[in-house]
Structures are given as C-alpha cells and as structure tokens.
Amino acid sequence: MSEQLSIGQVAERTGLSVHALRFYEREGLFANPVRRDAGGRRVFSEDDVDWLTLCTLLRASGMPLPAVRRYTELVREGDGNWRQRIELLRAQEQRVLTQMQQLEKSLDLIRFKLGVYADLMNGETVDNDVMADVSVNKQP
Amino acid sequence: MSEQLSIGQVAERTGLSVHALRFYEREGLFANPVRRDAGGRRVFSEDDVDWLTLCTLLRASGMPLPAVRRYTELVREGDGNWRQRIELLRAQEQRVLTQMQQLEKSLDLIRFKLGVYADLMNGETVDNDVMADVSVNKQP
DNA sequence: CCTTGACCTAGAGACGACTCTAGGACCTAC
DNA sequence: GTAGGTCCTAGAGTCGTCTCTAGGTCAAGG
Known part of the structure; x- marks a missing residue:
C-alpha cells in the first residue's frame, strides 16, 4: 500500500502546486478531511x-x-x-455547451481573418480592416 | 449620418460598461484614437x-x-x-482548439457522472463516489 | 552539532479585468 | 435657478485564484 502521499508527491501527481493544495484544503475542496501524521503534516491517499x-x-x-465546494459538500x-448533484452538474453542462458555442464563433472569426490576411498577402486589397472583420458578423 | 455616438450609446450597443470603455481607451484598445467633442466628451463611430x-x-x-492590444497596434x-497578424491569430486559433478539446473532456466527465447518478437514483449501487468519478479517466 | 530539505501556519501580495468613488462640468427642462 | 441626466478624470477597490513570505518544526545525513 503506497496509500501514504505527502503534499509534495500529490502536487507532482496532480500538477497543482503545494500552495494550491493547502489553499484547497482551507477552501474545503477535499471530499474527505485531510489526515495528518504525528508531526502535523498532511497525509494524502490515491483517492485524494x-x-x-x-x-x-x-x-x-x-x-x-465555490461551485466545486458546493459539489464537494454534497459528496461529503x-x-x-x-437530485442536487445532478442539478449542479446539469448547470455546468449547460455552461460548457454555451462556452463551446462561443468558442466556435470566435474560431470562425479568427479563421475568417486569417483568410483575409492570406488574400492581402497575395496582393488583393480590402479597403478597411475593421470592415473586413465585421463582415464575418454580417454574413455568417 | 448617425456616426456620432456617445459613450453611453456605445456601452448599450456593445454590452461593455461605460467604465470598461474608458478603461479600454486608456489601455490602447481602440484601432482609431477616440475623438472628443467641444466639451471633452468622447465621440464614437459605428466603426468603433x-x-x-x-x-x-x-x-x-x-x-x-495585452494580446488584443498587440493586435490593435498592428492594425493601427x-x-x-x-505576417505578424497572422502569427498572432494562429497562436490564438491554437489556444481555442486546445480549449475546445479540454471542454470536450470535461463534458465527457460531467455526462458520465450524470449517468452514474441516474443509475444510483434507480437503486443500483456504486461503492465509492470517487471511484465512480475516476473510472472515466481510467477507461476513456 | 549543523545543514539540508520537506513540511507547517498566518497572512500579505500579485494579477487580470474590470468596477466604483469622489468631485466636478455641462446641458436641458421645469 | 435648480434638479436630473450624462459626461469627465484620477485613482482606489473588488473578485477570483492562486502565490509567496516570514518565521518555525522536524528528521536524516555528514
């Protein structure tokens, strides 16, 4: 059983900093309370x-x-x-979908502009930079 | 020509706050310098x-x-x-793609968990919440 | 012993992107 | 002539998410 991990080991495994881990504990973001050894040091498990x-x-x-904390509390x-957990996750699912749509839009714009610049480099002219940008909105 | 817009009108049209617009001007985020009327008030155009x-x-x-500012400077x-504008936009394109992949992953997780909870509500048992979460990573 | 290295706490600082405040000008309408 | 509304500046404050500092404990190694 290598179920005894120090904060440094957890930091390495998760990519979170040691500081961030202590911060997360203060913020109540651990599903199980963090145990301590005789010397007061945090002891983590693989589950953590x-x-x-x-x-x-x-x-x-x-x-x-705060939302992660609310979720953590529900789990604890x-x-x-x-039902509450589902509600929370569904809300986040919606936010993710919205974000993805937004990113698609931005991606369209970026690619449109890349096309405009590619044309410009081939010697064609566009009278106004801003107009070139905006047409992507006007004819989607 | 309704090409004379006050800061309040621009705020309304763009969804940015009046404060944010003044902030953007200080930060050099306008492609054309913002004009002023006799009384020192900002005058914007549709182009803005x-x-x-x-x-x-x-x-x-x-x-x-800062990246938007760099882009603005190039346009100005x-x-x-x-070539520089293309470089900047390509970098952003990459960041957007990475973000979208990350969102897909998160979405998978959220939906997996929603499935788990749906099952749980139908009376089936899962011994450990964390394990239920993590299996989504272990068998993707 | 003394150093090194990993850990501890409480609290300050950083950073991005606003957001708000204080104090004031100007214009229109009553 | 004063109230209401929109605008101005300079600068302070906020919020979220860490990140760092100061000062200290503890165990192992040379």
Whole structure:
C-alpha cells in the first residue's frame, strides 16, 4: 500500500502546486478531511489524487471554486442527494455547451481573418480592416 | 449620418460598461484614437462599435487584453504587417482548439457522472463516489 | 552539532479585468 | 435657478485564484 502521499508527491501527481493544495484544503475542496501524521503534516491517499483530478477537470470547464465546494459538500454529505448533484452538474453542462458555442464563433472569426490576411498577402486589397472583420458578423 | 455616438450609446450597443470603455481607451484598445467633442466628451463611430465587437469576440475566446492590444497596434500601424497578424491569430486559433478539446473532456466527465447518478437514483449501487468519478479517466 | 530539505501556519501580495468613488462640468427642462 | 441626466478624470477597490513570505518544526545525513 503506497496509500501514504505527502503534499509534495500529490502536487507532482496532480500538477497543482503545494500552495494550491493547502489553499484547497482551507477552501474545503477535499471530499474527505485531510489526515495528518504525528508531526502535523498532511497525509494524502490515491483517492485524494483522484478527487483532485476530478476537481481539476471541473475547474478546467470553468466551474468556479465555490461551485466545486458546493459539489464537494454534497459528496461529503453522503448518499441521497443525487437530485442536487445532478442539478449542479446539469448547470455546468449547460455552461460548457454555451462556452463551446462561443468558442466556435470566435474560431470562425479568427479563421475568417486569417483568410483575409492570406488574400492581402497575395496582393488583393480590402479597403478597411475593421470592415473586413465585421463582415464575418454580417454574413455568417 | 448617425456616426456620432456617445459613450453611453456605445456601452448599450456593445454590452461593455461605460467604465470598461474608458478603461479600454486608456489601455490602447481602440484601432482609431477616440475623438472628443467641444466639451471633452468622447465621440464614437459605428466603426468603433464594430471594432469593439471584434475585440469582444477575441476576448471571449480567452485572448488576454495585452494580446488584443498587440493586435490593435498592428492594425493601427497600417498595411504590411500581415505576417505578424497572422502569427498572432494562429497562436490564438491554437489556444481555442486546445480549449475546445479540454471542454470536450470535461463534458465527457460531467455526462458520465450524470449517468452514474441516474443509475444510483434507480437503486443500483456504486461503492465509492470517487471511484465512480475516476473510472472515466481510467477507461476513456 | 549543523545543514539540508520537506513540511507547517498566518497572512500579505500579485494579477487580470474590470468596477466604483469622489468631485466636478455641462446641458436641458421645469 | 435648480434638479436630473450624462459626461469627465484620477485613482482606489473588488473578485477570483492562486502565490509567496516570514518565521518555525522536524528528521536524516555528514
């Protein structure tokens, strides 16, 4: 059982900094309370690493820490609050979908502009930079 | 010609706050210098609104203000620096693609978890919440 | 012993992108 | 002539998410 991990090891495994891990603990973002050894040092398990991996994924989807905390609390509470968890996750799912649509739009714009510049480099002319940009909005 | 817009009108049209617009001017994010009327008030044009719309789209794709400023500078400089503009936009294109992949991953996780909770509500059992989460990583 | 290195706490600092405040000018309408 | 509305500047404050500092404990190695 290598189920005894130091904060440094967890930092290495999760990509979070040691500082961030202590911060996360203060913020109540661990599903299980963090144990301590005789000297007061934090002792983590592989489960903690897994949980942090999950949190990191949620964070990467733009979920703010308070929402992650709310979710953590639901998990800590134990079984029976699935409806709330589902609600929370569905809300995040929506936010992710919205974000993805927004990114598509931005991507379209960027690629349109890249096309414009490619044309310009081939000697063609466009009278106004801003107009060139904006036409992507006007004819989507 | 309704080419004379006040800061309040621009705020309304772009969704940016009046404060943000003044901030953007200080930060050099306008392609053309902002004109003033006799009383020192800012006078904007539709072109400014279009430019801001473009900036907002870029910002929405996660481009930080300094990058938008660099881009603005290139545009202000005039024709001939397309290679640099292309480079800048390509870099952003890459960042957007990376973000989208990340969002896909997060979305997979969220949906997986939603499935788990749906099952749980139908009476099936899963021994450990964290394990349920993590399996999505282990068997993608 | 003394150093090194990993860890501890409480709290300050950084950074991005605004957002707001204080104090004031100007114009129009009552 | 004063109230209301929009605008101005300079600069302070906010929020989220860390990141770093100061000052200290503890264990192992030379």
